[in-house]
Amino acid sequence: MADQTPKWVYSFGGGAADGSAADKDRLGGKGAHLAEMSRIELNVPAGFTISTDVCAAYYEQGRSLPEELKPMVDEALEKMAAIAGAHFGDVEHPLLVSVRSGARASMPGMMDTVLNLGLNDKTVEGLARRTGDRRFAYDTYRRFIQMYADVVLGLDHGLFEDILENYKALKGFELDPQLQAENWVEIIGAYKALVAKEFGMPFPQDLREQLWGAISAVFGSWQNARAIAYRRLHDIPDDWGTAVTVQTMVFGNKGDQSATGVVFTRNPSTGENALFGEYLLNAQGEDVVAGLRTPQPLTEKQSAANGNGKASLEALMPEAFAELKASCAALEKHFRDLQDIEFTIEEGKLFMLQTRSGKRSTQAALKIAVDMAEEGIISKQEAVASLDPARLDQLLHPTLDPNAEMTVLAKGLPASPGAASGEIVFDADEAVHMKAQGHTVILARIETSPEDVQGMHAAVGVITTRGGMTSHAAVVARGMGRPCVAGAAAAHIDLERETLEAGGAVMHKGDIVTIDGSSGKLIKGRVTMRQPDLSPDFATLMEWADGFRRMDVRANADTPADARHARDFGAEGIGLCRTEHMFFQENRIVAMREMILAETKESRRAALAELLPAQRQDFIELFEIMAGQPVTIRLFDPPLHEFLPSEEDAIVDVAEAMGVGVAQLKRRIAVLSEFNPMLGQRGARLLVTYPEIVDMQARAVFEAAIEAGAELHDRVRPEIMVPLVATKRELDIVKERILVTARAVEEERGTSLAFQVGSMVELPRACLMAGEIAESAEFFSFGTNDLTQTTFGLSRDDAGRFLGEYADKGIINHDPFMTLDAAVGELMEIGVTRARAVRPDLKIGICGEHGGDPQTIVFCEKIGLSYVSCSPYRVPVARLAAAQAALKSQL
């Protein structure tokens, strides 16, 4: 008959183990790694781990342990006893154990642990006789009573501390080590009296009762408030449960050849390949955690660096240190990652108590990955896969000095990373003006619009009091690599008085503020910063990543400055150049407005002709900077009204500047006004109805290609992209205009042009009709910002109002404007399939905000896109994410 009892208890110790590192789900990280350390014959005190399945059973049975567990635990205790040479409950050879928590994911310090279990009035005497140290035995007993009372009986440990402190004061002791056995005996008497009074029952003398009590309490600690909050924060499922490890105690508190400590196999903040740790002499693990004594540096190197004269373990116990060093090297090699290790030295003998992957700074993560690959511990693929692309961002922007003091005035959304200090200004033109005079400014607005773009560019950082992660300010700032705090609702901006009020302070124009776009903080005054310093490791890792990547990475860049950044960060072309941004510049917007106000084709053509030279010059520069790499130029996309003033004062000003009547201007504004401009006459619809715009833009592109091409030996290959296409016919009409212009330019210049005409795919209809559209389009680019808006029927400028609540209520689990929504993804997939059925080699990219999002990039790899395009500062992130996606897809 098959054995029906599941395996619930896994022993380890003595160079062997039932479980291994692969059993994290059952044994928790701690239990699985203790088993693995035993297997590789490191010196691990013997013990056993009760699986997470029992945790589930414990909660199913209303917080009680299943009866079947008991014989399994008894058997495991026997095995442990045989290795340890001591027995649980044996008065002469008492076995002391720790009862430790440990979940699948590390939750440091969130759950409970009981140390020194197995002591009662009889075994404490046995321990004293065995060790020949009564002081130690009774010190250990009182530690146990205190911890057990706290964790298992739920008594406030402060009460015990009071007893100890009062006792010391009364007897004139200053430090615990001065207390002798008799003193501890007296204190234990007081502790037991306290337990009897507070708990209503004497302190348990039955060792089994102690053990079951501790095991139950540790399972119970899975549901303590601290642990629950931690799981929320780190997305750890509630149903994983914790395992419980029962392990032979070793003692770091047995005199000056004993110690306990923590070591990282490399420096977790710099990544330097040198042990880094701290220890306490003559102490137990709990003392380190409690932070009652200041730990000492582990190595001589550290000791020299912090120069506080405290002796290192390396100097004090060279032999144990050498063994620790060897164990660290073995563990790092075995787990192939930085390890964070707990150890104890008992009378000169080293014991390993825990190992796990160490948390590290981004800088350290980068260095460790590159070093380990170069040392041959991991492969280059693993080095590339080990880095979280989202965290690369931190390396590319200045950050606040973590040790600096600061007065935080308000908190908003961390919309674009990096920190910046400058004089606060409330107007975009003022920002431009002040920058020209040599000031460093932070632009503060209630929200921003395209008219503010120049001001945002002039500023070193942007803060808004309204709007979300995909508000205009956030998107544009990320694109420019400007730090941005968006939607700091607690700050009040008075544009009239030019003040910002927050946190009880009033900041006037010109006052210095600091924003931190990585944490969303607005801070009063200047804060010291750390400059990004891109180590050679960065270049090395990127080069490896590029070698594994299938998709190209391009950048969204509208200006020469953006294009240069894009190239510096390794972009392989421009995936989106939004031409309309070129028209917001001071000297061009006048001609632009004339074009819009023109009521006849002729006057419109005349206004456009004025814009042509400037536009052509922009393209020449872009082509030259990109030096033969592909440049995708999107034809004019926004609704025209965006270029017209809306407020009364501004209308009067503009009318005057243009020499037209206020009434005439207002009439034109009224004619152009739409109920839903984002769904109105824009994109292809505008280009079909105002074909003169296409003519001018296509001419600017072609003339620029020829002029730049002369220098670049005809390597310029513009890709002209038509936005918001819904039907093949729209694309055909616009494409025909482009071709006519191309032929005209070719004839005029006596040369031939190489270029492509393609389509943005940003409407659900375009995805579904992709097969048809691909007959005319020579390339596709998914505009996932609009595609998300149109798939959800949701305006991204208005979504900020309720997306937060939607997230709280579990309606969405991420912002669909940041990480691609599954339905939008499905539409893309349909588009790719239908288009490639017609044109198998069709080049397809993505150029929405999502193009720089690592999760979205994995999806893009899966559906076979040719490239992703994102803001210049996200290019390194995308290069790494695309490499990881390619590696993943090969598995």
Ligand code: ADP
């Ligand atoms: P946490 O997960 O909070 O770190 P641990 O179970 O690791 O809890 O234990 C807390 C402290 O007690 C650690 O410093 C650990 O090294 C120490 N400790 C745990 N078990 C033993 C043992 N068997 N012998 C000596 N020290 C131990």
Ligand code: MG
């Ligand atoms: Mg620990």
Ligand code: MG
């Ligand atoms: Mg769009």
